Amino acid sequence: MTGICYPKTAALLSVAQARQNIQLAVQSINEHEIIPLPLALGRVLAESVYSAIDIPPQRNAAMDGYAFSSADIAENPEFTLQVVGTSWAGKPYTGPIEKYQCVRIFTGAVVPEFADSVIAQEQVTRDGNTIRLPDDTLPYKNIRAAGSDVVRGEVLITAPQKLTARDLGLLAAAGVVELIVKRQLKVGFFSTGDELTGLENTLQSGQIYDSNRYMLAGLLNDSNYVITDLGVIRDDPPLLEKTLVSAAACFDVLISSGGASVGDADFVKQILQKCGQVNFWKLAIKPGKPLAFGRIGNCWFFGLPGNPIAVLVTYQQFVKPALQQLAGAQPTTPIQLTARCEDELRKSPGRQEYQRGILKQTAPGVFTVTPAGRQDSHQQKVASLANCFIVLDNECGGVGAGDMVTVEPFDVYL
Ligand SMILES: Nc1nc2c(c(=O)[nH]1)N[C@H]1C(S)=C(S)[C@@H](COP(=O)(O)OP(=O)(O)OC[C@H]3O[C@@H](n4cnc5c(N)ncnc54)[C@H](O)[C@@H]3O)O[C@H]1N2
Ligand code: MOO
Numbered sequence: 349m350t351g352i353c354y355p356k357t358a359a360l361l362s363v364a365q366a367r368q369n370i371q372l373a374v375q376s377i378n379e380h381e382i383i384p385l386p387l388a389l390g391r392v393l394a395e396s397v398y399s400a401i402d403i404p405p406q407r408n409a410a411m412d413g414y415a416f417s418s419a420d421i422a423e424n425p426e427f428t429l430q431v432v433g434t435s436w437a438g439k440p441y442t443g444p445i446e447k448y449q450c451v452r453i454f455t456g457a458v459v460p461e462f463a464d465s466v467i468a469q470e471q472v473t474r475d476g477n478t479i480r481l482p483d484d485t486l487p488y489k490n491i492r493a494a495g496s497d498v499v500r501g502e503v504l505i506t507a508p509q510k511l512t513a514r515d516l517g518l519l520a521a522a523g524v525v526e527l528i529v530k531r532q533l534k535v536g537f538f539s540t541g542d543e544l545t546g547l548e549n550t551l552q553s554g555q556i557y558d559s560n561r562y563m564l565a566g567l568l569n570d571s572n573y574v575i576t577d578l579g580v581i582r583d584d585p586p587l588l589e590k591t592l593v594s595a596a597a598c599f600d601v602l603i604s605s606g607g608a609s610v611g612d613a614d615f616v617k618q619i620l621q622k623c624g625q626v627n628f629w630k631l632a633i634k635p636g637k638p639l640a641f642g643r644i645g646n647c648w649f650f651g652l653p654g655n656p657i658a659v660l661v662t663y664q665q666f667v668k669p670a671l672q673q674l675a676g677a678q679p680t681t682p683i684q685l686t687a688r689c690e691d692e693l694r695k696s697p698g699r700q701e702y703q704r705g706i707l708k709q710t711a712p713g714v715f716t717v718t719p720a721g722r723q724d725s726h727q728q729k730v731a732s733l734a735n736c737f738i739v740l741d742n743e744c745g746g747v748g749a750g751d752m753v754t755v756e757p758f759d760v761y762l
């Protein structure tokens with residue numbers, strides 16, 4: 349036989365090139381909506397929020413004890429004061445006060461104007477309405493100044509922050525009722541394949557249950573997305589084309605799994621080419637090689653490979669950052685750690701691999717990883733046992749036991 353033998357991977361786009369392609373192509377949506385604070389967890393802030401008040405709004409006590417004026421102590425060798433009232437949290441003391449008098453006070457209660465210090469109750473001796481302070485009492489302690497957390501007019505949260513529980517607490521402290529956030533992305537997803545059947549059916553010969561849609565629904569669980577399960581579409585090109593074109597008119601993003609490769613019943617890439625545009629197809633990644641990315645009209649389309657672990661890997665590496673970018677959020681990347689690999693890992697050079705591993709911390713900051721099992725891209729049990737990807741670059745030709753490797757714990761992003 350004659351002719352040139354090209355390397356099998358010559359036409360494959362690298363993981364980094366594919367990420368860059370997506371990053372350059374996808375723009376954040378520009379539409380906003382106003383939502384009440386309790387519904388804002390995880391949403392992407394479209395406009396920065398400023399505080400209309402000081403937080404705390406008034407000087408208040410940091411301890412249960414007594415509020416007094418330090419001048420009274422400086423001039424009082426006895427260090428005794430008379431207790432004339434109480435400032436409760438929510439019910440400040442408003443009565444009169446004279447020299448050598450003080451007020452009982454509780455944590456969070458407004459410190460009366462005459463006082464510049466609070467002493468904890470454990471530090472004083474009380475006899476009837478008189479307290480004696482220790483000789484080494486320090487002035488100006490245990491008072492939280494108005495605005496010591498946030499000053500009126502200060503930015504509370506800068507857009508496009510993805511709102512956390514901590515943020516909701518801060519916003520509530522400032523009395524913020526509503527927020528302007530990016531509108532939710534409309535994401536549709538479906539499976540293709542004549543072998544797939546629904547969970548309500550008993551398996552017939554040649555059939556398997558459609559598991560990818562359930563995993564995808566879980567992966568897409570994010571308050572910035574409204575997801576629609578479009579079911580299973582048969583390996584029927586006209587039907588697939590019709591589904592793609594009509595769904596593209598309704599969604600910001602469409603995600604399919606299956607039919608992305610080169611088999612006689614794999615039509616996804618050809619239909620994308622016919623009805624829209626293919627940005628790329630086929631990557632130097634394992635699993636996930638036949639990923640197709642492009643658009644139909646205004647809808648971005650990800651044709652994920654059918655193998656369940658290829659769905660997992662391509663979703664996390666490409667779809668997730670694209671959705672974040674489209675939703676207007678600051679892009680996050682999976683955190684990477686270095687771990688000692690406890691077992692040998694097999695790999696051929698040519699594709700960047702995401703093997704499924706079990707990561708352990710043996711001492712603070714010291715990690716080991718073991719493969720979670722065999723690494724075929726249909727093996728969902730192994731992926732379920734795993735808690736990380738072991739990332740092996742294109743050139744890597746295998747790993748020996750004891751070698752250091754890069755791992756990405758699942759779901760830890762910065
Ligand atoms: N001759 C070649 N064959 C294959 C190649 C290749 O380069 N040349 N690539 C292989 C790789 S890599 C992958 S990944 C798969 C991807 O193929 P498709 O995207 O066309 O996916 P299918 O053939 O439809 O399915 C693959 C596999 O996954 C199962 N599957 C599909 N959908 C689901 C679902 N919703 N739930 C659970 N399991 C699903 C399906 O039954 C197959 O076993 O192609 C290789 N072949
Ligand atoms: O990308 Mo495929 O899942 O390697 O088998």
